[in-house]
Structures are given as C-alpha cells and as structure tokens.
Amino acid sequence: MNSALADVEKFLAQTPPFDLLDPALRHRAATAIEATYRRKGTALLEIGDSNATLYLLRRGAVEAHDRHGNLVGRYGEGESFGVQSLLTGKPVRSRITLIEDGLIWSMPQVAFDALRAASSEFDTHYIRSLEERLIAGVQAKPKNSSGHELFMTPMGELLRHPLVVVTTDTTIAEAAGVMSEHAVSSLLVNEGDSVRGIVTDRDLRNRVLAQGRDPAQSVREIMTTDPVTLDASRPVLEGIIAMAGRGIHHLPLTRDGRVVGMLTTRDVMTLQTRHPLYLAAQIQKAGSIEDLASICAEVPRLFELLLASGMRAEQIPKVLTTINDAVMRRLIGLAQQQLGPAPAPFAWLVFGSQARAEQSIKTDQDNGLVYADDAPANADAWFASMARIVCDGLNGCGYPYCPGKIMAITDAWRQPLSGWLDHFRKWSTVPDPEAVLRISIFFDLRAVDGEHALAAQISRALGECGARRDKGAFISALARQAASYDVPLGFFRRFVVASQGENRETLDVKASGLLPLTDLVRVRALEAGITVPSTQERIAQMLDMNRLSHTDADRLAGAHILLTGLRVRLHAEQMRRGEKPDNHLDPREISHSEREALREAFLVIREAQQGLLLDFPR
Amino acid sequence: MSTLQGIRLALARRSCKLPAQQRLLEHPLPARGTRVTDMEMVALDFETTGLDTRNDHIIAAGWVLVRGDRIIMASASEIRVRDDTAEGVGQSAVIHGILDSDLNEAAEAEAMIEQLLAELAGRAIIAHAAAIERGFLNTLLRRLGGTSLPNPFIDTMILERQLLEGERGSGRERQGELTLDACRTRRGLPDYQRHSAAADAVAAAELFLAQVAQLGGAQKVMLRDLC
Known part of the structure; x- marks a missing residue:
C-alpha cells in the first residue's frame, strides 16, 4: 500500500511544475503542505501584502484583480498563485479572491526554497526569463535534436x-x-x-x-x-x-x-525533391503556369515534412514566403515571355503577411505594381495584362484572389510612382481607426521583382507617414486601432478567458494574438521611421535604435515566435486531419507549458497596448 | 478547561492502568468555548474487520493533525495493526484491500495505541461516523488496562446531518446521503483514495474544514457548536 500522503503526492505528480520533482522530493513537497478550506468570496491575498507562501488550488477557483479593480487572471485546480511575490520578495500586486468554495494548499517559503535548491528542473521552471518561458512553450514539442536537415x-x-x-x-x-x-x-x-x-x-x-x-x-x-x-x-x-x-x-x-x-530509394529521392531549395529551383525552371501549379501542389506536403524534419515551427512561414515569392517571380517571367519586354521600369509589390515573410499555409494574394513616372502613355495597359496573367496564375497555384481586391489587377493598386506617393500622402492624414484598418496592410510592403529602387521610394514615403507626430492623426489612429484588439487574459479550465472575463471555447491565435502584436509593432516601427516589414526585424531595429529596452524587445520577439509557432502547428494538425486550416485553437489541445507561455504572451501584448494608449491619447 | 472536564480527567487518571494513557491524561483538553482557530484536533479513521467492537478489531489506523483551520499534511500517518487473538482479515479484505500478508509487517495493537495516544494529548478528535472510532478505541483501551477517552469527539456525519436539516428536513442516513463520499461530493471536494485509513482521515478533516467554513469560519465557531 501507499504512503499516508499518496493522494497528495499523486496530485502533485500531475501538477506542473511539481511533476518535475522525483518521487522522494515529491514526498518532501507533500509533507510541507497544509490544507485550508475557504468560502467563495474570501480574499486570499491583498495588494500590498507581503507573502511568504506558495498557494496551490486543490479545488475551486480564484480571480486576480489589479489595483484598479481590473480582472487580470482566473485560475483553477492545479494552478498556483502568490508565486510572483514569493520569487521577488515584493508586495503582492493583485488581489486574489475565491470565486468558488476552495480547498487551498499552501507551502511555506522555506520548503519551496528547499525544493528549488534540491531540483534544478523545478528551479529552472521559476528562474527562466519571460522570453525563455515564452519560447519554451513552442519548443517543448518538437524534440528532434539536431535540426533542420530534411x-x-x-x-x-x-x-x-x-x-x-x-x-x-x-x-x-x-x-x-x-x-x-x-x-x-x-x-x-x-x-x-x-x-x-x-x-x-x-x-x-x-x-x-x-x-x-x-x-x-x-x-x-x-x-x-x-x-x-x-x-x-x-x-x-x-x-x-x-x-x-x-x-x-x-x-x-x-x-x-x-x-x-x-x-x-525512390522515396528517398523524392524527399530531396521536396526540399525547399529544390522546389525553388523547379519553380524557376517551370515552363508554363500548369507546371507551376503542379509544383505548388507539393507545398502543403512540404509544410508537413519541414515540421516533421524538426524545423522550428516559427521558421516555416519564411520558407512558405520564399516559395510564394519564387512562384510570383516565375509568373512575372512567364508573362514577359508572352507579352514581350516591359514598356517601363516597374516593381512588383507585396503587402501584409507576404511582405512580412509571415505567411501560413493558406494565404490570399495581397499585391500591387508600381512603374516609373516617365512610362509611355499606353504602358498601363501592358502592366494590366501582365498583372492579369500573374494574379490568375497565382490563383491557379493555390494563392486565391484577395477578397478585398488588393491586387495589381485593380487600377488603384497598379500605379506610377507618383500615384503611390499620393496614396501614402493621403493616408498620412487619415484620422479614423476604421479607415486605418483598411489601409494598414499597405504599411507592410516589399518588392518581390523588378526595380527595387521604385519600391524604396514608396517605403520612404511610408516611413514619413509615421514620423509625422505633429500631424499625428494617422499614426495615433493606427495606435488606437492596435490597442483596441481584445487580447485574452489566459485560460481557465477548458476555456479562454477573454479580457472582459467571459469564457470562450477556443482561442483565435490570429485575432487575439498575432494581429494585435504585428499591428502594435508596426505602429512603433513607423513611429521610429522603420520601414522593413518583418515583425522580428522591426523589433531588432527598434532595439538597435534604443526605442525598445532589451527586456521589451525579448518579450515582444518571444511572444511573436510563440504565437507564430503555435499557429503553424495548429495548421499542420488541421491539414493532417484533412480539415481546412483556420486559427481556432482548442485550449484542451495545448500543454500546460504552452498555456503558461501564452498567458505570458497575452500579458506582453496587453502591456504594449496599454503603452500605446498612454503614448497616443485621444 | 471546565470543571466537568477536570473531574472527568481526574476520574480517568485514577482508573487508568495503561502508562501511555496516563501520560496523555496529564494534558488539559479544549474547553467547550474554545474557538476552532485556537484548537488542535486529530482527524482519525480506523479500518476494521467489521462493526462489532467486541468481536471485530482494528486492522489499520490513520490520522492527521488539524491545527486551527489547517490540515498539517506532514503529520498524516497510517499504521497497520496485527491482532493475534483474532482470526484473519476474512471478507473485509474485499473492502480494504489489506490482505493478511500485509499485516505481517504490521504493529501490535498496543504499539499503535501508544503512538496514537501521544497524538491525542490535549486535542479533540474528528471522525466521520465517530461512534466506530470511539467504540473500537475505548474497547481496545480497556482491554489494555486503560480507560475510555475523555477527549471531545467531533462527528462530521452528525454535523453534516445538522447542517442539512437546517436546510431541508431529516431522514437522510438511509438514503446514503451522509457517507463520507456523499458529503464530500456535495461540497465539491476532490476524489480521494478510499479505504486507506490515512486518506480517509484527511478526507474527514477536509470535510470538517468545509463544515466549519459553512458555520461561519474558524474564528467564530466554537467546540460547543461542533459536538
């Protein structure tokens, strides 16, 4: 038969981070526990309290509220609270109140410290930096050690x-x-x-x-x-x-x-042919749109293989974007074979996630075209024909038309340089967050083919839009838009806790995480005059310019890696099940460490949103 | 300590021939006006071969200390008891999962009692359907030359019935609504490892704390409200 504390030890064995303890230490942890019972409504910790106890909920649920009375977290069975004040020795920062009758286990600091001293795994759980915790969330799963090689x-x-x-x-x-x-x-x-x-x-x-x-x-x-x-x-x-x-x-x-x-041996050979490099080479050689389409049919399979080969999930969007770029360039080449040489210098532009190199497996087109101001009068007709070939070709290769018509086949998005500069000049005075939402996609911009110098001039205009703090209507509208997304607080049992406290069945990884994050990084980048589109690159440049502290940069980058990786894995799993990829993640499908990491990522985003509201008041 | 309890302790001391219990009887017991928060209690559970205190015997004893409104997990103990005077475990093994072979490693009843008595000094006793623990304990004590325990007994089953009757009338025992399991389920307390004496003792202690919380909390509730 088991020890007198078998029940206590069993619960600890299922409860991170106590599951990291070996049985002897787990027994030691169990003997340090005292249990109390409190009724719903009881406050267990008050803001400003000094705290030398680790609390673990055995039964029931608590809510945490900050000093303004805002809900900042909701926790259930197996979750700890009081940890922050215990680790830092600083006063308690949130009021913890039971929202259900609760059986609460507590462990004195001495015992907690002794466990940390005795188990490095247990200790690591608490000492890792926020950024490490964020990334640990993504990296917990793919255990393939050495790497990227297919x-x-x-x-x-x-x-x-x-x-x-x-x-x-x-x-x-x-x-x-x-x-x-x-x-x-x-x-x-x-x-x-x-x-x-x-x-x-x-x-x-x-x-x-x-x-x-x-x-x-x-x-x-x-x-x-x-x-x-x-x-x-x-x-x-x-x-x-x-x-x-x-x-x-x-x-x-x-x-x-x-x-x-x-x-x-043939199977092994086809592996090589699915290597992104090989695929890119094949795309370059494709002699017709039909050839391209059949190569592109391999892309979803590549997506799975890259994951299976141990490539880090957050790297995959870059590979997918590289392939999308290659397909585009080839289509432009094929169009020129058909139509003859271009009548004037031009650049093929991409926007949004393709510009940021943050594409997932299913992405609509978002593109445009710029040509030289001194193009001959009939040049636009030629570019329109080319745009038609390229956009139709993309659609045939698995990149559907943009529902909002942001494509080079739309006259407004196929313009001489002066036309694009006019666009951006007009946008720089847009004061309305709703309108800003429609144009924000253009502020992630990159040339895929043609004269990069043309695109560079547009980027310069784009950079000036953000730097105009004096006329800052546009940038503050963009900031308010980025701050307006509803970012969840965390998880509670099988639910996502939305910022107003309501429980939701699924987490929309994009709408509740990636979108607000990329938007707020974009605002901060524009404000700093940074025009590179990639979120990670924007963060890195802001760090270089001292616009961000190391800590903040690490946190934002970590949150972005975590969310990107989770989304990629979600899409891979949905495709494996033969479903159409969407962004809805069921909280029951993610591990405890991912939940914790996500909770941190939400916090990072919500704090950055609050920062925006402070810097861009109405 | 009230006069009545003083007299009870004095009488018990005079008739007690069991040294371990004589030491116990030196300690003053909590008075009826003592608040839970100032009181120490021991939640106790016996696994027995049956319900007849004369012919059945204790095969395992489990207990845990409750200090105020806190269950001290480190104190949780379980002791198997060997009783050479009786037959084997028999049918009850089906319920307890304790086989005769396990009992070979077990303590003599006297050794168990010595350990338990040391825990009971100056403390009230919590048990679910306390009549069983009380009956077996007193029978065993008398057999060993001791005397009936003067400690107050808090019966979580009786408490539960009172709390429920306050809500909705009587007659619950027959419907099985007062078993430890049923009481815990009703209060949303977690599953536990049934029929381990220590786990049952912890389970009764948790139920007790839930009942005290319902009665207004450890700062308010006194021993007299509980037994």
Whole structure:
C-alpha cells in the first residue's frame, strides 16, 4: 500500500511544475503542505501584502484583480498563485479572491526554497526569463535534436505506397502479377504473421528471367531472406546508410516490431525533391503556369515534412514566403515571355503577411505594381495584362484572389510612382481607426521583382507617414486601432478567458494574438521611421535604435515566435486531419507549458497596448 | 478547561492502568468555548474487520493533525495493526484491500495505541461516523488496562446531518446521503483514495474544514457548536 500522503503526492505528480520533482522530493513537497478550506468570496491575498507562501488550488477557483479593480487572471485546480511575490520578495500586486468554495494548499517559503535548491528542473521552471518561458512553450514539442536537415525526417513520413504482402506459397508468376497490379517494386513475403523475406522487381529480372527459372516455382526460391529492417521513427539518414552500405533499394520499416511499409530509394529521392531549395529551383525552371501549379501542389506536403524534419515551427512561414515569392517571380517571367519586354521600369509589390515573410499555409494574394513616372502613355495597359496573367496564375497555384481586391489587377493598386506617393500622402492624414484598418496592410510592403529602387521610394514615403507626430492623426489612429484588439487574459479550465472575463471555447491565435502584436509593432516601427516589414526585424531595429529596452524587445520577439509557432502547428494538425486550416485553437489541445507561455504572451501584448494608449491619447 | 472536564480527567487518571494513557491524561483538553482557530484536533479513521467492537478489531489506523483551520499534511500517518487473538482479515479484505500478508509487517495493537495516544494529548478528535472510532478505541483501551477517552469527539456525519436539516428536513442516513463520499461530493471536494485509513482521515478533516467554513469560519465557531 501507499504512503499516508499518496493522494497528495499523486496530485502533485500531475501538477506542473511539481511533476518535475522525483518521487522522494515529491514526498518532501507533500509533507510541507497544509490544507485550508475557504468560502467563495474570501480574499486570499491583498495588494500590498507581503507573502511568504506558495498557494496551490486543490479545488475551486480564484480571480486576480489589479489595483484598479481590473480582472487580470482566473485560475483553477492545479494552478498556483502568490508565486510572483514569493520569487521577488515584493508586495503582492493583485488581489486574489475565491470565486468558488476552495480547498487551498499552501507551502511555506522555506520548503519551496528547499525544493528549488534540491531540483534544478523545478528551479529552472521559476528562474527562466519571460522570453525563455515564452519560447519554451513552442519548443517543448518538437524534440528532434539536431535540426533542420530534411534527412532527419522520420522514415515513416516518406512511405508512399501501402505495404503489399504475399505468402511463401505464392508462385513467382503470381507475385509478378501482384506487383504490377499494385504498381509496387517489391513485396513482403510472410509465413503466417512472421516476415520471411522480400522480393523485388530486380529479383524477377536477375533471379528469374536471367536464370531461366520456372515462374511456377515459389517466391521462396528467389526472395531475399531475413531482410534488413529499421524502425519507421528513425531518421532518413539511417535508411540511406543502410541501403547504400548493402547495395539494396528496399527497406522494410517497422513499428513496434511489425512491418508497416517499404521504403525505397525512390522515396528517398523524392524527399530531396521536396526540399525547399529544390522546389525553388523547379519553380524557376517551370515552363508554363500548369507546371507551376503542379509544383505548388507539393507545398502543403512540404509544410508537413519541414515540421516533421524538426524545423522550428516559427521558421516555416519564411520558407512558405520564399516559395510564394519564387512562384510570383516565375509568373512575372512567364508573362514577359508572352507579352514581350516591359514598356517601363516597374516593381512588383507585396503587402501584409507576404511582405512580412509571415505567411501560413493558406494565404490570399495581397499585391500591387508600381512603374516609373516617365512610362509611355499606353504602358498601363501592358502592366494590366501582365498583372492579369500573374494574379490568375497565382490563383491557379493555390494563392486565391484577395477578397478585398488588393491586387495589381485593380487600377488603384497598379500605379506610377507618383500615384503611390499620393496614396501614402493621403493616408498620412487619415484620422479614423476604421479607415486605418483598411489601409494598414499597405504599411507592410516589399518588392518581390523588378526595380527595387521604385519600391524604396514608396517605403520612404511610408516611413514619413509615421514620423509625422505633429500631424499625428494617422499614426495615433493606427495606435488606437492596435490597442483596441481584445487580447485574452489566459485560460481557465477548458476555456479562454477573454479580457472582459467571459469564457470562450477556443482561442483565435490570429485575432487575439498575432494581429494585435504585428499591428502594435508596426505602429512603433513607423513611429521610429522603420520601414522593413518583418515583425522580428522591426523589433531588432527598434532595439538597435534604443526605442525598445532589451527586456521589451525579448518579450515582444518571444511572444511573436510563440504565437507564430503555435499557429503553424495548429495548421499542420488541421491539414493532417484533412480539415481546412483556420486559427481556432482548442485550449484542451495545448500543454500546460504552452498555456503558461501564452498567458505570458497575452500579458506582453496587453502591456504594449496599454503603452500605446498612454503614448497616443485621444 | 471546565470543571466537568477536570473531574472527568481526574476520574480517568485514577482508573487508568495503561502508562501511555496516563501520560496523555496529564494534558488539559479544549474547553467547550474554545474557538476552532485556537484548537488542535486529530482527524482519525480506523479500518476494521467489521462493526462489532467486541468481536471485530482494528486492522489499520490513520490520522492527521488539524491545527486551527489547517490540515498539517506532514503529520498524516497510517499504521497497520496485527491482532493475534483474532482470526484473519476474512471478507473485509474485499473492502480494504489489506490482505493478511500485509499485516505481517504490521504493529501490535498496543504499539499503535501508544503512538496514537501521544497524538491525542490535549486535542479533540474528528471522525466521520465517530461512534466506530470511539467504540473500537475505548474497547481496545480497556482491554489494555486503560480507560475510555475523555477527549471531545467531533462527528462530521452528525454535523453534516445538522447542517442539512437546517436546510431541508431529516431522514437522510438511509438514503446514503451522509457517507463520507456523499458529503464530500456535495461540497465539491476532490476524489480521494478510499479505504486507506490515512486518506480517509484527511478526507474527514477536509470535510470538517468545509463544515466549519459553512458555520461561519474558524474564528467564530466554537467546540460547543461542533459536538
């Protein structure tokens, strides 16, 4: 039977970070606990209290309110409070009130400190910086160590064909028929449940035809017995070494000791062809829009493979954007082959997430075109034809038309330089947050092809829009817009707690996280005259210019990495299930560390929003 | 300590032949006007072979100290009891999961009582359906030359019935609404490892704290409100 504290230890074992303690330390933790019971409405900690106790909710729920009475958090079973004051020794910053009757466990600081001293894992949970905690949230999942190389992909990910099995009493002729029927180049030969050998198309040639063997004989006569097998979870690299070393072309893969599929050298070769570099090269060579479309059909698969190969989720949008850019350039090239050379210098512009290189798997087009002011009179007709080819082509390649018509086929977004400069001049005086919302996408801008100098002039105008604090109607409208997003407080049981305290079923990663974050970074960047579109790059430049402290820069960057990674993983999971990717994350699907990291990310964003409201008062 | 309790302790001391209990009886017990917040209590649970205090016996004892309105987890203890005078565990093993073989490692009843008595000095006793603990404890004490316990007993089952009757009339026991499980479920207390004596003692202690909270809190509730 168990110790007298078995129940206490069991609960601790399921409750981060106590789950990090080894059993002996967990027992020690259990003996340090005292339990009390309090009724709903009781305040457990008051602002300004000094606190030397770690509280852990065993049952019930509490809310935290700041000194203005704003709700700042809601916590349920298994969650701790009082931690901040315990760690810093500073007075309590939020009032903690029971919103349900609660059974509360408490642990004195001495015992808490002793646990931290005795377990580095437990200690690390508390000492990591906010940024580390944010990123730990994303990195907890992909455990693939060394990296980015596609050759670290688990072999199981490459299996293309269903496993085809025959028995030892199958004749050679029958086996050949089965191969051709299933369009496979090898068969597994079983006796009962156990593997006896494999037969490949090479065996048919070398051991049957070349030797004049009777096809009525059993496959047993020509099979390779006791074939080398590897576990499907092993990296592709191991498979390549195994096959190359033995001069074989087929490798049965196992899971839990059972053969689940046959890896072929051809499968390994197609892996290479899905490498983003290879894909980019293929895109460059594509001779027609149809070719491009069929290459682009591989992109969703690439997305999964990159994740499986251990690439960090937050890097994937860059790769997807690179591919999107390459497709665009190729379409522009194809259009010029068809229409002849451009009548004037031009630049193909992209906006929004493509400009920021923060695309996810499903992205609409957002593009435009600028051409030289001294273009001949009929030049616009030529550019309109090119835009038509490119935008139709993109749509055919899996990048749907922009529902808001922000595309180079729309006259307003296909302009000589002076037209674009007029746009930005007009926008710089827009005072209305609603109107600002419609144009903010243009403030993430990048040239994908053509004369980058043209785009640079637009960027300069864009930078001036933000720097005009004197006429600051536009920038403060943009700031108020960025501050107006409803960013959640955190999670409570299976819900997302919205900023007004209501419980929601799902978290919209984009609307409640990425959008407000990219928007507020954009405002701060424009304010500083920074015109690069990428959120991380904007943060880095603001840091260089001392517009941001190291801490704030780390926090914003960490929050962005966390949210980007979560969104990528959400989309990958939705695609794996055959669903259309959307941004709704079910709080039940994320780990405790992700919840904690997200809670921190929300805090970072909400604090930055408050900063905007202070700097840009109405 | 009230006069009545003083007399009770004095009488008990005179008739007690068990040294461990004689020491216990030196300690003054909480008076009926003592507030919960100023009181120490021991929540106690026995696993027994049956309900008959003469023929059945204790096979495990679990307890935990409650100081004011705080359960001190470090004090939680569980002791298996071997009783060579009786037959094996028999049918009750189905309920407790304690097999005869487990009991080979167990303490003599006398050793268990010595440890328990040391915990009970000056403290009230909390138990769910306390008649069982009280009956078995007193029977065992008398067998060992001691005397009935003068400590106040707080019965969380009786308390629960009173609290419920205050709300909606009587007659609940038969419907199984007063079992420790039912009382805890009604109050939203978490699941626990049933039929471990220590876990049952902690479970009763938690129920007790919930009841005290309902009665107005440890600062207000006195021993006389509880038994």
